[in-house]
Amino acid sequence: MRVKIAIAAVLLVLVSLFAVQNSQVVEIRLLMWTVEISRALLIYLMLVIGIVIGWFMRAIWRLSRNARQQ
Structure with a gap:
């Protein structure tokens, strides 16, 4: 997690x-x-805008992955 924060900074x-x-x-x-x-x-x-689109795409990906696992 610290690596991600450092890269983002x-x-x-x-x-x-x-x-x-x-x-x-x-x-x-x-x-x-x-x-x-x-x-x-x-x-x-x-x-x-790029960050927001990335968050939405990740949320959609997680939802679809969770739906497939159930």
Whole structure:
């Protein structure tokens, strides 16, 4: 468990360094909407979305595994 926490901490530091070095404002277009946000915020947002998707996929995997075992 400590190894996972250490790896997560290192990855968080690397993402933070990458985001800070890419702080320019970018324009995001989706269909008819346009939003200007900093690239660092976009990087963090994509990281959070990836983590949430990973948690959901793991939960679905566990539920299906438990259903097969019963």
